[in-house]
Amino acid sequence: MTLQDQSFQPQALFNVAKLPTSRRAFLKAGAAAGGGLLLTLTVPLLVKAAAGAASAGASTLNAYVTIAADNSVTIMSKNPEIGQGIKTMLPMLIAEELDVAWSQVRIDQAPLDAAKYGRQFAGGSQATPLNWEPCRRAGAAARQMLIAAAAAQWNVPASECTTSEGRVLHQSSGRSVTYGAVAERASTLPVPDLAKVAVKDPKNYTIIGRSTPGYDSPKVVKGEPLFGIDHEVPGMLYAVFQKCPVFGGKVVTANVNDLKKMTGVRDAFVVEGGSDLHGLMPGVAIVADSWWRASKAREKLEVTWDEGATAAQSSAGFAKQAAAFRGQAPQNSLRNDGDVAAALSSAAQVVEADYHYPFIAHAPLEPMNCTAHVEGVKVTLWAPTQNPGPGRTLVAKTLGLDESKVIVNMTRCGGGFGRRLDSDFMAEAAWISKVAGAPVKLVWNRTDDMQHDFYRPAGWHFFKAGLDADGKLIAWQQHFVSFGKNGNYARSANMESTIFPAGRVPNLSMGVSLMPLGVPTGPLRAPGSNALAFVFQSFIDELAHKAGKDPLQFQIDLLGKPEMLPGRGAGFHTGRARGVMEKVREVSGWGQRKLPERTGMGVAFYYSHLGYFAEVVEAAVGNDGQIKINKVWAVGDVGSHVINPTAAENMAQGGVLDGLGEALNQKITIDKGRVVEANFDSFQPLRLTQAAPVEVHFVTTDNPPTGLGEPPLPPAIPALCNAIFAATGKRIRSLPIDTALLKA
Amino acid sequence: MHYALTINGKSHDVDVDADTPLLWVLRDAVKLKGTKFGCGAGLCGACTVHIGGQAVRACQTAVSDVGNHAVTTIEGIGETAVGARLQKAWLAVDVVQCGYCQAGQIMTAAALLTQNKSPSDADIDAAMDGNICRCATYSRIRQAIKQAASGADFGANGQPRKGA
Numbered sequence: 019m020t021l022q023d024q025s026f027q028p029q030a031l032f033n034v035a036k037l038p039t040s041r042r043a044f045l046k047a048g049a050a051a052g053g054g055l056l057l058t059l060t061v062p063l064l065v066k067a068a069a070g071a072a073s074a075g076a077s078t079l080n081a082y083v084t085i086a087a088d089n090s091v092t093i094m095s096k097n098p099e100i101g102q103g104i105k106t107m108l109p110m111l112i113a114e115e116l117d118v119a120w121s122q123v124r125i126d127q128a129p130l131d132a133a134k135y136g137r138q139f140a141g142g143s144q145a146t147p148l149n150w151e152p153c154r155r156a157g158a159a160a161r162q163m164l165i166a167a168a169a170a171q172w173n174v175p176a177s178e179c180t181t182s183e184g185r186v187l188h189q190s191s192g193r194s195v196t197y198g199a200v201a202e203r204a205s206t207l208p209v210p211d212l213a214k215v216a217v218k219d220p221k222n223y224t225i226i227g228r229s230t231p232g233y234d235s236p237k238v239v240k241g242e243p244l245f246g247i248d249h250e251v252p253g254m255l256y257a258v259f260q261k262c263p264v265f266g267g268k269v270v271t272a273n274v275n276d277l278k279k280m281t282g283v284r285d286a287f288v289v290e291g292g293s294d295l296h297g298l299m300p301g302v303a304i305v306a307d308s309w310w311r312a313s314k315a316r317e318k319l320e321v322t323w324d325e326g327a328t329a330a331q332s333s334a335g336f337a338k339q340a341a342a343f344r345g346q347a348p349q350n351s352l353r354n355d356g357d358v359a360a361a362l363s364s365a366a367q368v369v370e371a372d373y374h375y376p377f378i379a380h381a382p383l384e385p386m387n388c389t390a391h392v393e394g395v396k397v398t399l400w401a402p403t404q405n406p407g408p409g410r411t412l413v414a415k416t417l418g419l420d421e422s423k424v425i426v427n428m429t430r431c432g433g434g435f436g437r438r439l440d441s442d443f444m445a446e447a448a449w450i451s452k453v454a455g456a457p458v459k460l461v462w463n464r465t466d467d468m469q470h471d472f473y474r475p476a477g478w479h480f481f482k483a484g485l486d487a488d489g490k491l492i493a494w495q496q497h498f499v500s501f502g503k504n505g506n507y508a509r510s511a512n513m514e515s516t517i518f519p520a521g522r523v524p525n526l527s528m529g530v531s532l533m534p535l536g537v538p539t540g541p542l543r544a545p546g547s548n549a550l551a552f553v554f555q556s557f558i559d560e561l562a563h564k565a566g567k568d569p570l571q572f573q574i575d576l577l578g579k580p581e582m583l584p585g586r587g588a589g590f591h592t593g594r595a596r597g598v599m600e601k602v603r604e605v606s607g608w609g610q611r612k613l614p615e616r617t618g619m620g621v622a623f624y625y626s627h628l629g630y631f632a633e634v635v636e637a638a639v640g641n642d643g644q645i646k647i648n649k650v651w652a653v654g655d656v657g658s659h660v661i662n663p664t665a666a667e668n669m670a671q672g673g674v675l676d677g678l679g680e681a682l683n684q685k686i687t688i689d690k691g692r693v694v695e696a697n698f699d700s701f702q703p704l705r706l707t708q709a710a711p712v713e714v715h716f717v718t719t720d721n722p723p724t725g726l727g728e729p730p731l732p733p734a735i736p737a738l739c740n741a742i743f744a745a746t747g748k749r750i751r752s753l754p755i756d757t758a759l760l761k762a
Numbered sequence: 763m764h765y766a767l768t769i770n771g772k773s774h775d776v777d778v779d780a781d782t783p784l785l786w787v788l789r790d791a792v793k794l795k796g797t798k799f800g801c802g803a804g805l806c807g808a809c810t811v812h813i814g815g816q817a818v819r820a821c822q823t824a825v826s827d828v829g830n831h832a833v834t835t836i837e838g839i840g841e842t843a844v845g846a847r848l849q850k851a852w853l854a855v856d857v858v859q860c861g862y863c864q865a866g867q868i869m870t871a872a873a874l875l876t877q878n879k880s881p882s883d884a885d886i887d888a889a890m891d892g893n894i895c896r897c898a899t900y901s902r903i904r905q906a907i908k909q910a911a912s913g914a915d916f917g918a919n920g921q922p923r924k925g926a
Binding site: 232239243247311431432463464675679703706707 | 778779781782783786790791793794795796797798799800801802803805806808835836837840849852853856857858859860861862863864865868886887890891893894895896897898899900901902903904
């Protein structure tokens with residue numbers, strides 16, 4: 019049996035083992051061109067249409083750009099804002115090539131419209147690589163139209179005209195005109211071929227590469243209503259929805275008639291739902307005139323559940339099954355280079371280690387919510403979603419409506435981390451509005467959120483590796499125990515066979531065994547990588563120590579000569595990995611400082627979501643086992659430009675700290691088919707007192723710019739665990755870190 | 763039950779159940795959406811408001827317990843000198859990622875700076891550890907509090923800070 023890589027599915031955006039064909043072609047072109055400018059455009063050509071923002075006296079040049087007579091420029095931001103700074107960053111690309119001053123720019127959230135904007139989503143750190151070319155060219159195209167309009171007005175050749183800060187200039191005659199004054203004329207001109215419009219020489223950039231604060235931050239700090247949960251519709255009711263605590267369970271009976279008598283309750287009903295854990299599941303809806311009253315009624319809710327088969331599953335049971343796989347050959351082979359068995363038998367040293375990481379939740383701070391208004395055959399939704407297109411599809415399917423009758427308004431999201439790539443909450447809100455016959459705001463409480471997530475799957479890795487007499491890695495054997503059935507992984511439970519050191523060890527085997535899982539899983543920030551970096555980069559660190567080598571140098575030696583190896587996107591470039599490792603060695607003072615007793619430095623790198631990050635953690639471990647992280651150094655290579663440096667630093671710091679929070683604090687426990695943890699007491703994101711300073715550096719390389727939502731996170735976890743080993747001699751092979759094992 | 767509340771200097775008459783948390787009164791009855799729901803259990807700090815100048819978790823405060831005390835929310839804190847300085851510092855430092863927790867962070871910080879004009883790192887730790895930032899913008903939160911406390915001139919609203 020061969021394992022099938024997960025093909026591209028809109029519902030599973032960034033846990034894909036294979037990227038979509040067009041994307042791969044796009045990147046391949048980039049590599050072939052030596053990382054220079056790309057002419058392949060992966061969004062539909064610009065569609066001329068009246069933008070929503072167009073007001074009287076404003077002219078729309080293309081789907082992104084509208085210019086008013088007063089020379090203010092409104093730019094549409096196509097993707098959902100989840101805190102990644104996209105609402106500021108994508109318009110920066112357009113404004114740069116449009117050649118306007120940032121102070122002229124107003125930004126509006128674009129509507130969901132694939133014809134105008136192509137795919138609109140927040141996931142997989144894909145916004146930068148997918149939009150770097152198209153957004154700049156949309157700006158350049160609008161600029162070309164404005165030049166053409168001014169040139170026609172002056173009766174001079176367009177080639178004699180230049181632009182600066184929102185004006186067209188004709189140097190030889192000394193004339194100039196604002197964009198606003200020629201925008202109407204420009205809007206009547208044909209849209210140029212995006213592939214042929216002239217773009218700036220990067221050395222002339224005035225916006226790309228300049229720190230630009232978050233566009234909506236002035237509203238955020240005043241508490242203005244920007245988020246999904248803040249949306250109001252006249253006549254709106256409030257809903258809560260109780261699903262079976264056991265995943266996949268169904269309602270047998272519920273005391274809805276009692277609840278209907280309670281103060282403020284307008285309706286209470288059983289939702290039959292289906293069996294797709296990503297869609298509308300069975301449960302009980304309570305609709306009231308306030309969310310508080312709906313919640314109070316829920317306390318009186320009595321349901322008899324048919325819990326179903328998943329009630330037999332538990333974390334303890336999974337661990338037992340995984341342990342049983344340990345002594346067996348893997349069910350499926352992922353890769354087999356050389357002769358691992360022979361190399362292990364001839365090795366000077368054989369190193370064995372078992373690694374494990376638990377399920378974890380996303381827990382964005384804004385709980386799942388959605389406001390829906392079903393009116394006959396039409397439904398309008400206001401949703402904090404990362405993935406509005408598939409959300410619309412799910413709602414249409416759930417209500418039996420045509421997709422054209424489902425209007426999705428994207429709101430700002432109070433965090434995403436991958437949770438809002440799923441659209442279950444949208445289907446629930448739409449269904450409840452339909453049955454209640456009123457606009458409804460569904461708001462989950464924190465326990466709903468924590469106990470009905472799509473979890474980062476747990477995993478087990480059994481390693482055996484061989485070092486020769488010189489400490490060189492000659493054999494690598496890895497048995498991954500994960501979840502799935504019939505040769506298909508559960509969502510985000512997959513492992514690629516190209517992860518370093520694959521390709522650099524002459525004898526290497528990777529295999530996987532799968533156990534069935536009734537718990538829904540899904541992509542969590544840096545899916546796959548957030549767990550696999552810990553496993554791979556910790557075990558390599560173990561091997562470096564066994565070999566008696568400096569761990570950082572050991573990895574550099576193993577990376578070898580700079581070249582492209584097979585991997586995500588265009589592949590994994592050993593030279594780029596080496597570049598960030600060399601830089602982090604320098605900035606962290608690796609090996610240069612005498613550290614106190616029980617203080618150590620650890621290093622790790624990882625290639626994820628097209629970005630390269632190397633990180634060093636310095637940590638002190640008290641005699642009581644408590645860990646204090648003194649400092650983190652993070653070095654990234656995300657290509658030729660860091661588009662918005664202030665946001666990039668913020669995102670890198672947040673990603674590193676998020677990873678450290680997972681390592682220090684986080685575990686979701688399954689017991690009897692349900693989640694034990696219920697709130698931020700038992701499942702904790704990193705808190706301020708745990709937040710170490712994170713010093714961020716970027717090295718730029720001649721590669722197309724790529725995203726930052728994910729790549730900074732994965733190496734933070736093994737860098738911390740490796741620092742703990744350096745400080746204490748204790749190897750962390752299971753997460754979250756058990757400080758009881760670290761006592762002096 | 764009718765309650766007369768003073769919120770951000772204005773009086774509001776609300777008709778809600780006595781056990782309704784102030785959070786939901788603010789959000790759904792008074793329609794001030796800046797105060798956020800994060801956990802409903804006093805564990806995350808997203809709902810922090812001031813009652814009589816003290817930082818409290820609005821999700822854990824029944825409307826019947828507010829009494830005659832003045833309530834200040836994120837929508838009103840900019841009217842105070844400390845609140846305005848904090849909001850300005852938050853923008854100058856470019857703290858925000860998703861922004862969902864930031865109202866609660868600013869309200870907690872405002873209570874801290876009102877009581878302690880020049881907080882140490884330990885003071886900031888003690889005051890702010892109850893406020894979760896899921897995006898982990900903590901180092902910038904710390905920096906913005908210090909900047910607001912120092913009374914430094916932050917320059918224009920949203921002035922770019924030194925890049926990474």
